[in-house]
Structures are given as structure tokens and as C-alpha cells.
Amino acid sequence: MLQDITMGLYIPGDSIAHRLDPRVKIILAVCYVIALICASDILSYGLAALTLAGAVTAAKIKPSMLLRGMRGFIVMIAFTAVLCAFMTPGASWVQWGWLSLSKEGIYKGAQVLLSFILFIAGTSWLTFTTSPLQLMEGMSKLLYPLRYIKVSPQEVALIMSISMRFVPIMAEESYRILNAQKARGAYIDSGNITQRVQAMVSLLAPLFIRAWQRSETLSTAMLCRCYQSGAERTGLRKMFMKRADYTALALMSAVLLIIIALPDYY
Amino acid sequence: MGHGDVHGRLLERKGNVIMINVRKPDAFSTDDPYQRTRKMVFIAMLVGLSMVLSYLERLLPLSFTIPGIKLGLANLVILAGMYLLTFRQALALVLLKCFMTAWVFGSFSAFLYSVTGSFLSFCLMSVLLYGSRFKINIIIVSIIGALGHNFGQIMVAAVVIKSTKIFYYAPVLALAGVITGMIIGFCVRSFLFYVSEYKEKTWNLK
Numbered sequence: 001m002l003q004d005i006t007m008g009l010y011i012p013g014d015s016i017a018h019r020l021d022p023r024v025k026i027i028l029a030v031c032y033v034i035a036l037i038c039a040s041d042i043l044s045y046g047l048a049a050l051t052l053a054g055a056v057t058a059a060k061i062k063p064s065m066l067l068r069g070m071r072g073f074i075v076m077i078a079f080t081a082v083l084c085a086f087m088t089p090g091a092s093w094v095q096w097g098w099l100s101l102s103k104e105g106i107y108k109g110a111q112v113l114l115s116f117i118l119f120i121a122g123t124s125w126l127t128f129t130t131s132p133l134q135l136m137e138g139m140s141k142l143l144y145p146l147r148y149i150k151v152s153p154q155e156v157a158l159i160m161s162i163s164m165r166f167v168p169i170m171a172e173e174s175y176r177i178l179n180a181q182k183a184r185g186a187y188i189d190s191g192n193i194t195q196r197v198q199a200m201v202s203l204l205a206p207l208f209i210r211a212w213q214r215s216e217t218l219s220t221a222m223l224c225r226c227y228q229s230g231a232e233r234t235g236l237r238k239m240f241m242k243r244a245d246y247t248a249l250a251l252m253s254a255v256l257l258i259i260i261a262l263p264d265y266y
Numbered sequence: 267m268g269h270g271d272v273h274g275r276l277l278e279r280k281g282n283v284i285m286i287n288v289r290k291p292d293a294f295s296t297d298d299p300y301q302r303t304r305k306m307v308f309i310a311m312l313v314g315l316s317m318v319l320s321y322l323e324r325l326l327p328l329s330f331t332i333p334g335i336k337l338g339l340a341n342l343v344i345l346a347g348m349y350l351l352t353f354r355q356a357l358a359l360v361l362l363k364c365f366m367t368a369w370v371f372g373s374f375s376a377f378l379y380s381v382t383g384s385f386l387s388f389c390l391m392s393v394l395l396y397g398s399r400f401k402i403n404i405i406i407v408s409i410i411g412a413l414g415h416n417f418g419q420i421m422v423a424a425v426v427i428k429s430t431k432i433f434y435y436a437p438v439l440a441l442a443g444v445i446t447g448m449i450i451g452f453c454v455r456s457f458l459f460y461v462s463e464y465k466e467k468t469w470n471l472k
Contacts, residue, residue, distance in 0.1 A: 009372075029374050037425060076423070076435055083431040112427040119426050123374035132370045139365070155306055156362070162310035163317065163366055170311075170318045197452050204342065205457035207315065212461070215311040219304045229302045 009068075009124070010131040016244060017059035017129040022138030024245040028055075029126040031252045035259045036119055044259045045114055051255050052122050059129045066121035066128070077116045085109035136160045141239065155229060162218070170211065177206050309351070309359050316343040316363045320371060337446050340367055341415065344384065345391070345408055345454045346461070353396055360388045383418035390414040404458075408451030412443040 012018075017025070032051065039045050056063055070077075090104030130138070140157030147153060178188070186199035319339040340363060347359045364384045368377035391411040394402045416439040424432050 033374070033378070037428075040428075076432070077427070079435060080423075080427065080429060080432045083434055084429050087431060108429065112429050112431075115427045120375050123376075123378075126374050127369065127372070135369050159306055159310040159313065159358075159362055160366060162307060163314035163362070164370070166311060166314040167317050167370075170314055171321065174318055174322060193449070197449055198456075200453050201456040204453060205460045208346065208457060208461050211311040211315045212308065215308040216304070218311075219300075219307040222307070223300060223303055227303060229299050229306065 009127045011061055011065070011128045012131075013060055013129070015058060015060040015129070017055065017125070019242075019244065020129075020248060021239055021241055021245045022130050022134040023141055023239065024241070024248055025126055025130055026135070026138050026142060028248060028252050029123060031256050032122045033119065035256045036115060036122070038256075038260050039115075040263055044262050045111070045118070047255060047259055047262075048118055048122075049114075051252070052118060052125070055122070055125050059125060061125075061128055063121075066124045067117070068124070070117070070120045077113065081109040081112045084112050132164060136164065137235075137237070137239065152229070166214065169214075170207070173210055174203065174207055177203055305355060309355060309362070312343050312347055312359055313362045313366050316340040317367050317370060319343065320367045338412065338415070338450065341384070341387070341411070342450050342454055344388065345404070345411065345450060346458060348388075348391055348395055349404075349454075349458060350461070353392060356392075357388065360384050379419045379422050382422045383415040386418035386421075387411040387415040403451075404455045405448055405451030408454065409444055409447030412447030412450065413440060416440065416443045 020028075032048070035044075035051075036048055039048055056066065085105040085108065086101055088102060088105035088108045090102030092100035092102050094101040127135075136157065140153055140160065143151075143153045143156055146156070181199065181202045184202075186202045188196055188199045188203065190196075191199070317340070319342065323337050323339040344356070344360055344363065348356045351359065361381065361384075364377060364381040368374075368380045372380075388411075391407050391414075394407050394410060417436070420432060420436055420439060424430055
């Protein structure tokens with residue numbers, strides 16, 4: 001199981017969303033999150049939901065897939081929504097001791113739930129339509145201004161690609177070490193807490209040292225092949241902005257401006 | 267050791283004091299291309315390791331199953347990195363770990379929660395490690411880091427849902443933070459001694 005590590009939640013496809021530039025998709029996701037934070041009334045949330053519906057249609061993915069990321073947080077958010085419903089001051093409908101359910105409370109609880117659902121679904125859209133490699137390339141291009149604070153974006157991109165490349169190798173290594181330590185009586189998944197911690201240390205120490213040895217070998221190999229840190233590097237794939245990218249950016253900017261300006265008009 | 271201005275952090279075990287020299291002037295010097303490349307590749311490996319540990323903890327059955335809580339094995343790499351790297355290198359490790367782990371195994375929302383929690387945790391641990399004159403037990407550092415991580419994540423959740431009622435969940439997260447912080451601290455303290463011996467052999471470069 002460990003050696004079959006799945007990288008990313010990318011769903012391969014050939015839709016408008018899949019063909020968008022990854023830099024544009026990252027910017028769209030950031031704008032969407034800002035729009036959700038600025039949304040404060042039913043019209044704003046409706047517009048954000050409409051934007052999400054358009055993005056899901058453009059990506060040709062099932063809406064149910066977008067809500068997969070909610071599983072870890074659903075209890076916490078449901079707890080918060082119920083607390084909001086009972087503890088928001090307003091005209092009381094139902095009273096249980098010091099807890100009172102009001103119309104304002106129900107509205108607030110629904111708002112909490114809706115914000116969360118839209119947030120998770122919208123941000124999942126980005127990872128479903130963009131492969132990890134495209135995300136890395138897009139992010140490394142967007143990090144170009146870092147060179148003004150003496151951080152090399154090429155080095156950042158290289159670190160990301162090296163780490164991605166070695167994840168399956170280290171996963172296989174950890175599987176082997178796990179089995180080797182199990183053969184020596186160290187079980188991570190059984191025993192009391194002390195035994196589990198000791199078993200975990202018996203996995204982590206060799207894993208860490210192996211990672212270190214790999215990094216030494218790889219850096220020596222890179223230097224032997226005349227790698228120069230910080231030098232300008234070219235890439236096989238060039239990213240170009242197309243009409244669809246500009247259209248998507250214009251639409252998202254319009255949505256964001258409307259959501260920000262909406263409360264001022266009524 | 268003893269080359270010019272040496273600053274070390276102490277780790278104590280059963281009365282034996284072991285000096286770990288983590289700010290040796292020659293190590294990871296940005297002027298030396300060899301050192302710079304070594305630094306970069308080592309950080310990349312640590313980021314990859316944190317991604318593997320993040321995936322590994324999903325496969326481990328844990329006895330406590332408080333909703334929304336996990337052990338945070340990936341943060342073990344961060345804590346170890348803070349003892350083995352300089353401040354800037356550790357900060358780069360934190361940010362890249364958040365980005366890679368969240369965007370490869372999670373989503374953009376996971377990235378927002380992770381980066382805020384990790385950054386706050388890193389700031390608190392940095393104050394204890396770099397800003398304090400006294401040697402602080404690694405387990406205390408780990409607990410403070412875990413509490414900071416949970417608090418950072420809950421702050422993001424409060425901003426997203428625009429409600430402070432989520433802070434009522436904070437005591438549960440604080441208790442989980444103390445427990446997981448202790449576990450991670452014990453693990454890092456134990457394996458760091460083996461790693462430090464390897465480090466002393468390989469980092470003393472001419």
C-alpha cells in the first residue's frame with residue numbers, strides 16, 4: 001500500500017479548464033478565496049456559487065467529487081454551525097435553558113456551512129484540473145518576483161521537482177524499513193503508546209539517514225555534471241497565455257469586484 | 267568544532283551533554299557552489315520525506331480518533347530541520363513542505379490551513395530555539411509548536427466561515443496538540459542523536 005503512493009488528486013481530462021494555463025488557474029483560485037472571504041450576503045454567496053458552477057461545468061467533473069475534501073472537517077464545521085445557530089442573539093423561536101434558536105442564528109449557521117462548502121469545493125477544482133507537475137511549473141513562474149529578495153525561483157522549482165521525484169523512492173524505502181523492523185519486533189500499529197513511539201523511531205532514524213545519504217550522492221552527481229546554482233535555465237515546455245486564459249481572468253476579476261462592491265449598493 | 271564563532275544548541279540525555287553545532291560558518295555557505303547545492307538538495311529530500319510521512323500517517327491506525335485531528339508526522343521533519351539547519355533554510359523547508367504536501371495530497375484549502383499553522387508554529391519554535399538564551403527541552407518546543415499549528419489552522423477556519431464560534435473547538439485541539447507534540451518531540455529527540463553522529467562525520471568538510 002505504501003509503495004503505491006498516489007501523487008495528486010488530478011483527474012485527467014480534456015476540457016476548457018484543463019487547457020487553461022496553470023498560472024491562471026492558481027490566480028483564479030486565489031481570487032475565488034478572496035471573493036468568498038469578502039462575501040457577506042445571500043447575493044454574494046449566490047454569485048460565488050454561480051462562479052463555482054461555471055468552473056465545474058467547464059472542467060466536466062462531477063460535483064460530488066468536489067466535496068471529498070470535506071470529510072476530515074465535517075464534524076468540526078457542523079459543530080460550529082450548530083453553535084452559531086444556538087448562540088447568535090436574535091428573536092428566539094425555541095428556548096432550551098440558556099440556548100435559544102433564532103432566525104438570525106439559523107441564517108448564521110447556514111452561512112457558516114455554505115462558506116465552508118464553497119471554499120472546499122472551489123479550491124478542490126484547482127487540484128482536480130491541474131496535475132502536480134503543472135502546479136509546480138505554474139507556481140515556480142509565479143514566484144519570479146522572489147529574485148528581488150535574493151531567493152532564486154529556479155532553485156525553488158528544482159527543490160520541488162527533486163522532492164516530487166524522490167517521493168516514490170522514499171515511500172518504497174520506508175516500506176522496506178517498516179517490514180525489516182517488523183521482522184525485528186517493532187510494530188507501529190500495535191502495542192501501547194511507548195512501544196509505538198519506539199517502533200516509529202526505528203523507522204524514522206534509518207529513513208532520515210538514507211535521505212541524507214541520497215542528498216549527498218545527488219548533489220555530488222549534479223556538480224559533476226556542471227550544475228550551477230542560480231544560473232538561468234531554459235525549459236522544454238513553454239507556457240503561453242491564450243484567449244481563454246485572458247477571458248477567465250477577466251470574468252473572475254469582474255466577479256471579485258462585484259462581490260466586494262455589492263454591500264455598498266444595498 | 268571551535269572554528270571561529272560557533273553557536274550550538276544542546277541536547278541532553280541521561281546527564282550526557284551533546285553539543286550540536288548547527289551554525290558552523292563553513293556549512294551551507296552561499297558563496298561555495300558545492301555547499302549551496304548540498305543545501306538545496308538536502309532541503310528537497312527533507313520536503314520529499316515530509317510528504318512520505320504525511321502519506322504514511324494515513325495508513326497508520328491510531329487509537330485516538332478525534333475528528334479533524336491527526337498525528338502530524340510531517341511536522342517531525344520540520345522539528346528535526348530546525349535543529350539541523352539555519353533559520354532561513356528551516357523557513358524554506360517549512361514553506362515548501364506546506365506547498366508540496368498540501369497541493370500534491372490535498373487541495374488549495376489544505377495549503378491555506380497548513381501554511382498558516384506551520385508558519386505560526388515555526389515562529390513560536392524559532393523564538394524558543396533562536397531567541398532564547400536558555401536551553402529549552404525539545405519536547406516543550408514540540409508542544410508549543412503543535413499548539414501554534416492548531417491555533418493557526420483554527421484562525422484560518424474562523425476567517426473562512428466568518429465566525430469566532432469555531433474557537434469553542436480550541437480546547438479539544440489544544441489537548442490533542444499537547445499529546446501529539448509530546449509524541450513528536452519524543453520521536454525527534456530519540457532519532458536526532460543517531461542523525462547527529464552521522465552529521466558530525468559528514469559535515470566537517472575541508
